[in-house]
Amino acid sequence: MELWIIFSKLIIILLLSFSYVQSKTSSLAVIVLAILVYFSINITLYLIRSGRVKICIHLVSIVLIFITFRExxxxxxxxxPNHFYELSWPFFKKKWVLLVMGLLPVFFVPHLQASYGxxxxxxxxxxxxxSHYSHRLIKYENTLDKMRMDMQRLSKSLNENKEYIRQSEYTSRLEERNRISQQIHDSIGHSMTGALIxxxxxxxxxxxxxxxxxxxxxxxxxxSKEGIEDIRITLKNMKPPTEQIGLQRLKLFIEEFSIQHQLRMPLVxxxxxxxxxxxxxKIIAENISEALTxxxxxxxxxxxxxxxxxxxKLVRVEVRDNGKGIVSGKVVKGLGIVGMEERSASIKGTVIVDGTNGFSVTTLLPIV
Structure with missing residues (x-):
């Protein structure tokens, strides 16, 4: 804001200088001296931050203007007008009142009415x-500061959540290790001790x-046989089912892919x-990944x-999108589709590609 005010004062001084060159109503040395004194006072005005001191400098400037006006x-x-508005602007909510007050001196300078107006x-x-754009700038800065604080708060919360998850996972692993150790001690350990005795x-x-x-x-x-059987049962109970591992990994991959690329991806x-x-x-996961890409x-x-x-007799896996498909109806097999076919063929499976209604890739794998 200050730069615009200084710029406006500079324009008025240039206008004053231009008008003087045309009229030459007073000595050039006196004019230059008055302008230098005015400059010195106004430079001080923008170097000081104290509000009261600024008001005093404005009053001194106004007094200087009246003296140079008369003498x-x-x-x-x-x-x-510049000093009047700069001094009184913060104290008036209705700015049109300031405009009227700023125009009042027109009646006391009849030979400069047009220029002064x-x-x-x-x-x-x-x-x-x-003033308008300064308020908007302050509003945007406050909004930016609030957003920055919110981001810092969210980042801190995220880090805390990550730390909590890490600690929870570590605690869960310790509890699982303790449970397995206790189970081995209670069942298998007693059996082995009895056999040794x-x-x-x-x-x-x-x-x-x-x-x-x-x-x-x-x-x-x-x-010992009973102990070995207990070991086998314990390990079997601890090991998650194969289908559970494969399906859960696939669900996790699809969910991450959907969020990352903003796609609807229903799984049935x-x-x-x-x-x-x-x-x-393994083949299903790799073929689905390639088809999604x-x-x-x-x-x-x-x-x-x-x-x-x-x-x-077989496992059927279809990946179908609602995209543009193949206009010509002829599918050109690239490295991705060839790779899917080779993976499926390694266990006597096959891949069917269709581009007539969207695009679909169907993997057929035999059940052994």
Whole structure:
């Protein structure tokens, strides 16, 4: 705002100088001296931040303007509107009142009425525009500061959530390790301890009572077998089902892909998912990933659906988008489709590509 005010004062001084050159009503040295004194006072005005000191400097400037108006050159009165508006602008809510008050001196300078009126209007417009845009700038800065604080708060909250998740995962792992350790100790540990006691007793009795020793060894063998069976059952219970791993990984991948690229991606699965083997899940995931990438590149689709069906003899996986498809109807197989076909063929499967209604890639894998 200050730059615009200084610029307006400079324009008025140039106007004053131009008018003086045309009229030459007073000494050039006196005019230059008055302008230098005015400049010096106004430079001080923009170097000081204290409001009271600024008001005093404005009053000194106004006094100087009236003195130079009476004693040096009447053209100096043209500098008055700038100081009047700058001094009184913050104290009036109705700015039109200031305009009227700023135009009042027109009646006391009859030979400068037109010039003074134009200068007063020019200064009012400058102050109105600078005040208006300064308020908008302050509003935008406050909004920006608020957004910056909100971002910092959200970033802090996000970091705290990440730390909480990390600690929760670590705590969950510790609890799982503790549960497994306790389970091994309670079931398998007791069995192994019992078998060891039986074998130690058999070792002691082997030279005295072989029949009893053989009986104890057989008990130890039976206990060991039970312990091994307990180990197998425990590991089986701890290991998640294959279909659960494959399906959950696929759901997670599809959800991340959907959020990242702003696409609707419904996933439907039917049939006995347990029949899908790990190698089949690997091929299904890779083929779906390749099909989604191709749809994203070429189709311009807003929705891509994934349909997994486990039938009697095969697994059918279809990826279909609602994009533009293939206008000519002839599909040109690139490296992506060829790669899908090779992966499927490695376990005697096949891939069917259709571009007539959107674009679809169907993977067929036999159930062994």
């Amino acid at each position: 040096v050159n009447t053209l100096f009165i043209l500098l008055l 134009l200068v007063a209007l020019f200064c009012f417009v400058v102050y109105f525009m600078t 039986q074998m130690e007793a058999a070792k002691t009795l082997i030279a005295i009572d072989q029949t009893k020793a053989v009986e104890l060894l057989q008990n130890a063998i039976n206990i 699965h039917k049939g006995n998912i347990d029949l899908i083997t790990p190698i089949q899940w 191709n749809s994203l590149k070429y189709s311009g689709a807003s929705e891509i659906s994934i349909d997994i069906q486990v039938l009697n």
